Amino acid sequence: xxxxxxxxxxxxxxxxxxxxxxxxxxxxxxxxxxxxxxxxxxxxxxxxxxxxxxxxxxxxxxxxxxxxxxxxxxxxxxxxxxxxxxxxxxxxxxxxxxxxxxxxxxxxxxxxxxxxxxxxxxxxxxxxxxxxxxxxxxxxxxxxxxxxxxxxxxxxxxxxxxxxxxxxxxxxxxxxxxxxxxxxxxxxxxxxxxxxxxxxxxxxxxxxxxxxxxxxxxxxxxxxxxxxxxxxxxxxxxxxxxxxxxx
Amino acid sequence: xxxxxxxxxxxxxxxxxxxxxxxxxxxxxxxxxxxxxxxxxxxxxxxxxxxxxxxxxxxxxxxxxxxxxxxxxxxxxxxxxxxxxxxxxxxxxxxxxxxxxxxxxxxxxxxxxxxxxxxxxxxxxxxxxxxxxxxxxxxxxxxxxxxxxxxxxxxxxxxxxxxxxxxxxxxxxxxxxxxxxxxxxxxxxxxxxxxxxxxxxxxxxxxxxxxxxxxxxxxxxxxxxxxxxxxxxxxxxxxxxx
Numbered sequence: 064x065x066x067x068x069x070x071x072x073x074x075x076x077x078x079x080x081x082x083x084x085x086x087x088x089x090x091x092x093x094x095x096x097x098x099x100x101x102x103x104x105x106x107x108x109x110x111x112x113x114x115x116x117x118x119x120x121x122x123x124x125x126x127x128x129x130x131x132x133x134x135x136x137x138x139x140x141x142x143x144x145x146x147x148x149x150x151x152x153x154x155x156x157x158x159x160x161x162x163x164x165x166x167x168x169x170x171x172x173x174x175x176x177x178x179x180x181x182x183x184x185x186x187x188x189x190x191x192x193x194x195x196x197x198x199x200x201x202x203x204x205x206x207x208x209x210x211x212x213x214x215x216x217x218x219x220x221x222x223x224x225x226x227x228x229x230x231x232x233x234x235x236x237x238x239x240x241x242x243x244x245x246x247x248x249x250x251x252x253x254x255x256x257x258x259x260x261x262x263x264x265x266x267x268x269x270x271x272x273x274x275x276x277x278x279x280x281x282x283x284x285x286x287x288x289x290x291x292x293x294x295x296x297x298x299x300x301x302x303x304x305x306x307x308x309x310x
Numbered sequence: 311x312x313x314x315x316x317x318x319x320x321x322x323x324x325x326x327x328x329x330x331x332x333x334x335x336x337x338x339x340x341x342x343x344x345x346x347x348x349x350x351x352x353x354x355x356x357x358x359x360x361x362x363x364x365x366x367x368x369x370x371x372x373x374x375x376x377x378x379x380x381x382x383x384x385x386x387x388x389x390x391x392x393x394x395x396x397x398x399x400x401x402x403x404x405x406x407x408x409x410x411x412x413x414x415x416x417x418x419x420x421x422x423x424x425x426x427x428x429x430x431x432x433x434x435x436x437x438x439x440x441x442x443x444x445x446x447x448x449x450x451x452x453x454x455x456x457x458x459x460x461x462x463x464x465x466x467x468x469x470x471x472x473x474x475x476x477x478x479x480x481x482x483x484x485x486x487x488x489x490x491x492x493x494x495x496x497x498x499x500x501x502x503x504x505x506x507x508x509x510x511x512x513x514x515x516x517x518x519x520x521x522x523x524x525x526x527x528x529x530x531x532x533x534x535x536x537x538x539x540x541x542x543x544x545x546x547x548x549x550x551x552x
Contacts, residue, residue, distance in 0.1 A: 111510050114502070139512040151507040155525025161508065164521065169512035204525075205507075221511065
């Protein structure tokens with residue numbers, strides 16, 4: 064589904080990704096772990112097309128298509144979802160309006176018919192309910208006044224509504240208490256653990272992986288994957304730290 | 311004898327399109343409206359074709375008046391309000407100006423509290439693209455006897471291109487000593503991280519911008535009888551700019 068080959072990327076002329084290679088197949092959940100500054104968030108931003116990230120070498124294909132040729136909204140329509148580490152507050156724009164417009168823009172791009180207001184609200188209500196989020200919150204401006212945990216929960220509600228093929232979740236576990244962590248973990252499994260979908264979990268800690276069992280674990284250090292393995296690698300990292308393994 | 315046309319040396323015309331003003335000179339007498347004691351008045355002004363509107367508004371004791379302005383059309387559009395508030399009167403202004411290309415748009419207000427206990431609130435939002443210029447000059451004057459005046463001005467401008475210009479001058483002239491006068495002013499650009507967030511969820515760049523600008527001007531027309539028409543016209547104009 065996603066194939067990253069020898070990816071090099073700069074931010075403000077500083078090399079951050081230095082030859083990253085990684086493949087994800089449908090039905091797989093991959094976790095990327097690594098120390099601060101290794102390039103984890105940069106990877107998420109480069110894949111979703113954030114301006115200011117310059118790709119100097121390498122290629123990325125998504126279902127056979129050159130991902131790097133696409134604009135951010137085209138990547139979204141192609142099925143890619145980025146769960147933000149710091150979801151952005153947008154005063155004055157209601158969640159419901161934003162998500163309906165976004166979902167219908169994606170559907171239009173793919174040649175599907177747009178959802179009516181009632182059809183959309185039904186989907187939104189289901190997803191909000193499954194993640195324990197009040198419908199009133201979904202009517203409020205995007206992320207404004209939300210706690211850190213509520214913002215992350217909102218990201219998952221958005222993911223449920225948009226129903227992407229590939230989710231890149233950038234530290235979705237940070238800022239969550241234990242109950243919220245379980246809710247979010249259940250949400251990821253419910254929405255994304257399907258034969259035709261894949262997930263790239265970017266995380267510092269093992270704890271989310273207790274709920275969302277990865278098929279593969281990779282260590283990202285200094286801009287490239289330095290080690291890959293199964294779920295046991297995450298436990299090893301938790302025990303020994305990154306220093307030992309990144310070396 | 312008519313007054314000579316203003317020049318750039320006249321503060322209230324400093325940022326105007328002087329050639330357009332000269333062409334329109336002499337202006338007809340301002341529209342004069344007197345709201346009697348205890349009365350309620352509301353008016354919507356849509357400047358859509360490049361005109362100069364001048365309005366004198368006297369608000370009587372305990373009367374209220376609300377003016378809604380959408381300033382969007384023509385090469386040069388100007389709306390000038392001269393408001394006088396009497397004892398306990400209330401004045402509310404909600405104004406949006408949206409300019410592109412080489413448009414020059416301006417809103418000039420003088421709000422004078424001549425007697426005590428009156429309240430005034432002004433909200434002005436400008437969205438400017440291309441090489442357009444948007445100006446808000448807003449003076450609030452509080453006379454010596456106008457104690458317990460409560461006045462606020464909120465002025466914000468959003469520049470869509472680095473070549474656009476916003477001028478904002480909230481001004482206070484206060485002679486009373488027991489008053490509350492608040493004013494805030496900000497000129498900025500659309501938050502690039504917000505735009506990216508919307509795009510990452512599937513909105514094309516123009517639609518993402520339009521949604522954020524809609525949020526920027528939303529609320530200004532709250533309470534207007536023709537709120538829907540105003541918002542629709544504002545959105546149509548925004549759609550031409552993004």
